[in-house]
Amino acid sequence: MASTEARVKSKPRSTVKDQEDVLKVLGVLKVATATQILHLVRPHLSDNKVMRNALLVLQAKGKVLSEGNTAGPAGRFGAPDRNGEPSQKLWSLTAAGLDAAGSLLGRDAQEIGGRARGAGQGGAPHAMAVNATIVAFTRGGIGDITSWRTEVPHALAATGKQNVRADAVLRAKEAGLPLLMVEVDRATEPVQRLADKVASYAACYRRQVNNPATPGTWTARSRDGAGSVPYWQTLYPDSGLPGWPPLAFVFTGAGPRALHNRIQELATLTREHWAADDRQFDDGDGFLDFTDKVPLVLTTLDRLREHGPHGPAWRRVAQERGAEFEPLLTALADTRTKAAYQQRAAKRRAAADARWQAELAARAAEQAQRLQQWQAEEDAERAPVVPRCATPDCEQLVNAEVDWYTEITIPPQDGVYCGPCRHDQAYRNRGLRGALRRIRKPSGQA
Numbered sequence: 528m529a530s531t532e533a534r535v536k537s538k539p540r541s542t543v544k545d546q547e548d549v550l551k552v553l554g555v556l557k558v559a560t561a562t563q564i565l566h567l568v569r570p571h572l573s574d575n576k577v578m579r580n581a582l583l584v585l586q587a588k589g590k591v592l593s594e595g596n597t598a599g600p601a602g603r604f605g606a607p608d609r610n611g612e613p614s615q616k617l618w619s620l621t622a623a624g625l626d627a628a629g630s631l632l633g634r635d636a637q638e639i640g641g642r643a644r645g646a647g648q649g650g651a652p653h654a655m656a657v658n659a660t661i662v663a664f665t666r667g668g669i670g671d672i673t674s675w676r677t678e679v680p681h682a683l684a685a686t687g688k689q690n691v692r693a694d695a696v697l698r699a700k701e702a703g704l705p706l707l708m709v710e711v712d713r714a715t716e717p718v719q720r721l722a723d724k725v726a727s728y729a730a731c732y733r734r735q736v737n738n739p740a741t742p743g744t745w746t747a748r749s750r751d752g753a754g755s756v757p758y759w760q761t762l763y764p765d766s767g768l769p770g771w772p773p774l775a776f777v778f779t780g781a782g783p784r785a786l787h788n789r790i791q792e793l794a795t796l797t798r799e800h801w802a803a804d805d806r807q808f809d810d811g812d813g814f815l816d817f818t819d820k821v822p823l824v825l826t827t828l829d830r831l832r833e834h835g836p837h838g839p840a841w842r843r844v845a846q847e848r849g850a851e852f853e854p855l856l857t858a859l860a861d862t863r864t865k866a867a868y869q870q871r872a873a874k875r876r877a878a879a880d881a882r883w884q885a886e887l888a889a890r891a892a893e894q895a896q897r898l899q900q901w902q903a904e905e906d907a908e909r910a911p912v913v914p915r916c917a918t919p920d921c922e923q924l925v926n927a928e929v930d931w932y933t934e935i936t937i938p939p940q941d942g943v944y945c946g947p948c949r950h951d952q953a954y955r956n957r958g959l960r961g962a963l964r965r966i967r968k969p970s971g972q973a
């Protein structure tokens with residue numbers, strides 16, 4: 528009797544909200560610990576009891592089940608795992624739980640995917656690393672659990688059999704990340720396998736399919752060269768990305784030195800997929816053309832946890848980027864872009880235009896001055912020339928005036944003789960008139 532009462536008393540209780548949040552998290556992550564669920568939906572709490580209770584209630588309802596624990600095979604429960612964290616039960620959804628999660632998340636069967644994601648019996652180390660990555664993003668203020676999907680296949684061909692499966696896909700437009708593919712590497716396979724995965728992403732991004740929005744037959748569409756769209760855009764139609772979706776690799780599972788080497792090696796092996804074409808022009812300027820290149824950013828899980836996605840955690844693999852770590856949005860922003868080049872080129876053109884206009888104005892002013900000078904010279908040439916005095920041997924001009932005192936009345940300028948000559952004539956005429964007077968007087972008297 529007492530034991531029954533104790534069992535009744537200890538029966539876990541949980542709110543509908545807590546249970547719904549647990550279902551949503553498991554609907555996305557498929558397998559998770561109570562602490563991971565807590566970090567994602569109750570980040571302000573430190574005790575995961577509220578999540579454990581919700582899980583137990585959901586277990587009683589047949590929605591979730593516990594399969595193994597994070598330390599791996601049974602028998603190691605409670606032992607510290609690689610990160611020194613205590614081992615925890617792994618939880619996943621039943622078929623009924625998957626249905627419930629799908630309707631809570633508003634995702635159809637295809638979108639929500641299958642139940643299993645790395646069998647819990649093996650400790651699900653890969654799923655745990657992916658979960659830790661998603662927790663680091665969420666705690667860093669980017670999106671919430673509904674911003675994520677895990678194990679998302681992207682078909683490489685129409686048959687759909689070959690595909691590149693993203694460990695996680697983030698869609699957080701409000702955080703400036705409309706679409707981010709996330710891969711988590713636990714240093715368990717050769718780096719060449721990771722490089723192959725980058726190549727697969729490039730192949731997937733390059734893949735073109737019929738645009739279902741374009742009418743007409745396939746033949747007509749292919750003849751017109753229209754009606755085909757990048758396949759990835761049909762999966763994520765509203766990303767608004769100017770180029771290919773960015774790809775983030777998160778490295779864990781080895782020491783800092785080994786991870787650093789893996790990062791370097793991956794960068795070297797995948798150059799053809801991330802290196803922009805360096806375009807140079809006659810103006811001595813140019814830009815990095817990232818068309819059809821994968822925006823690749825790398826970090827370690829430790830770094831991501833320490834700094835958060837908005838902290839200096841990321842290395843962009845591209846030309847002209849140092850080895851320093853940057854916040855995610857900074858790392859994803861292209862440098863020396865076409866737009867910036869076009870702005871510089873436009874500025875240079877405007878400056879050249881201004882110089883040319885100034886030169887034209889200077890030339891026009893010069894020309895006006897020259898014309899004015901010519902006009903003055905022409906006017907001077909056309910000005911009437913004052914003739915010389917008609918008196919033989921007189922060097923004076925006809926308008927030369929008498930510049931000495933005289934009692935003689937000089938006739939006005941006549942355009943023929945100079946002043947002195949007219950003076951001389953007037954003087955002679957006066958003498959002549961006197962002589963005539965003298966001649967006339969005696970005769971008159973006679």
Ligand SMILES: [Zn+2]
Nearest residue numbers: 916921945948
């Ligand atoms: Zn004269």
